[in-house]
Amino acid sequence: MRWFAVSSGTEALALLARQDIALIIADQRMPEMTGAELLERAIEIxxxxxxxxxxGYTDTAALVQAINQGHIYQYINKPWDRRxxxxxxKLALERYELVMExxxxLKELQAANERLKDENLLLKKETDKEFGFTNTVVRQSPAMRHVFNRLDKVxxxxxxxxxxxxxxxxxxxxxxHIHSRGPRKDKLFIEQNCGTLPETLLESELFGHKRGAFTGAVQDRKGLFEAVDGGxxxxxxxxxxxxxLQVKLLQVLQDGSFRRVGESQYRQVDVRVIAATNRDLSTEIENGRFRSDLYYRLNVFPLHIPPLRERIEDxxxxxxxxxxxxRHKxxxxxxxxxEEALRDLLRYDYPGNVRELENLIERALILSSGDLIEAGEWLPQPPSDTNEISRLEQLERVQIERSLTINNGNLKLTAKELGISRTTLWRRLKDYQK
Known part of the structure; x- marks a missing residue:
């Protein structure tokens, strides 16, 4: 531990400017300025x-005021006891060490928070990549452009x-996509498949339960609606x-209220609900399997996703x-x-849609050994049906539009690349506008 001695307030301030000091002990009566004035100015440095x-003065009113203002930690009357x-x-230095610690x-916590923000941002970017949330969401086909035009409105x-x-x-x-770009993007997004759990378990999963509500309910438990509140x-x-459960869901959609299993108390939440199905709900209503009033509540903004065979441009x-x-995985x-592999990809019907396409590409990579994936057994043979001519026309349109994009709309270069005349190309483009 080092000690420094100076003879005036000016010297003390100069020392503070060049030396890191833990404790300042000043006499109240000094040349040029009082001790209280020195300590007040020391705060800035x-x-x-x-x-x-x-x-050594008995009147300490000014010093008490300085202490109350935070300029002085403590004053000591003369003569002082050495012990x-x-x-x-000793206590003052311990206080200093505690403040510095x-x-x-706090700095480490702030740095950790910044790292956590960066990690969360990176995680979000990786999640976005995993789910396809990039600035290049595939929407080249007219069908998907229509979907995203409607999506932007909601x-x-x-x-x-x-x-x-x-x-x-x-x-x-x-x-x-809807959640991550909407006003609730900073809140939770949770997905629940309603077909994977029996009714009792799904009810508890969605709405929660009270301890003792059923066998195995050993403690109170929040449901997804409470967990995702605001999201x-x-x-x-x-x-x-x-x-x-359709009745309970209808009530949440109507006024945001629900009850946990085994409770009589209603709880209130603010949750945006997105529902999804691969069935025709109108048919389900006709067959008595789905409530019409719930359908009308869910159907505020219907959005149909076309199958892949209707958007082969994608x-x-x-x-x-x-x-x-x-490929890296x-x-x-x-x-x-x-070209042959790409042509086969375009001709296939994809009953499993994008998910099936993803599985096919993974299989193709496993079987591949070169720089390009070649046509082969990894892709099922496309069915020969009466729509073959129509599909060939679609394939021709895809190829023409891709070539136009590559050639920046240059008809001459595109026609040359496709091996057709500019007149033929012009007629095809005219037909596409009808």
Whole structure:
């Protein structure tokens, strides 16, 4: 421990400016300025230093005021007791160490919070990549552009959305898209498949339960509606929900209230509900399996996701996305597809839609060994049906539009690349506008 002695307030301030000081002991009567004035000015240079003052005056009103204002930690009357002074200094230095330790811990906590923010941001970006939440969400086909044009109208509010479409078309993806770009993006998003749990367990999962409500309920438990309060809840396969639970869900949609299993007390939540199904709910209503009043509550903003066979323009970019996603995971070098493989991809019907396409690309990578994925057994043979001519026309349109994009709309270069005349190309484009 080092001690410094100076003979005036000016010298003390100069020392403080160049030396890190833990404790300042000043006499009240000094040349140029009083001890109280020195300690007040010392705060601007070193606010962490413990400030003590020695005084021989019985009138200490000014010093008490300085203490109350935080300028002085403590004053010591002259003459002082040596043992008491040593104890006071020891306690003051311990206080200084405690203050500095708290500041160090606070800085570490702030740094940890910043790292956590960065990690959460990175995690969000990785999650976005995993689910396809990038600035290049595949929407090249007219069908998907129409979907996203409608989607933009509902993102900024809390309206209930009903997503319909075949299995694997990307309903969960779009639900994530709605949440991550809406006003609730900083809150929780939780997905619950209504077809994976029996009625009693699903009721407890959604609404929670009270201790003793049923065998195994050993403590009170929040349901998903409480857990996601302020956020978004995706109810997938909503058509599988039992009539009893449909009634409880209807009440939440109407006024935000519900009861835990085994409770009489109503609870209030603010949750945006997105429902999804691959069934025709109108048919389910006709067959008595789904409540019409719940359907009308869910159907505030219906959004149908077209199957992949109706948006084949999206197949090439989706295939490339899946290729990038799995090539590193599977340690494969393939960076693209041969023309024959791409043609086969475009001709296939995809009963499992985007999910099936993803599985096919993963399988193709496992079987691949070169820089390009070639046509082969990894892709089932496309069915030969009466719609083959129509599909060939769709494939031709996809190829023409891709070539136009690559050539920045240059008709001459596009026609040359496709091996057709500019007149033929012009006629095809004219037909596409009808």
């Amino acid at each position: 070193n606010p962490n230093a413990i400030r003590m003052i020695l005084t 008491e002074l040593k104890l006071t200094v 708290n500041q160090r811990l 993102i900024d509010n809390s309206a209930t959305v009903l997503l319909t479409g075949e299995t694997g078309t990307g309903k969960t993806l779009l639900a994530h 978004t809840l995706l109810l997938d396969e909503i058509s599988e929900m039992s009539p009893t 197949i090439p970019p989706l295939a490339e996305h899946c290729l990038r996603k799995y 599977l340690n494969r070098q393939a960076t693209g597809f041969t």
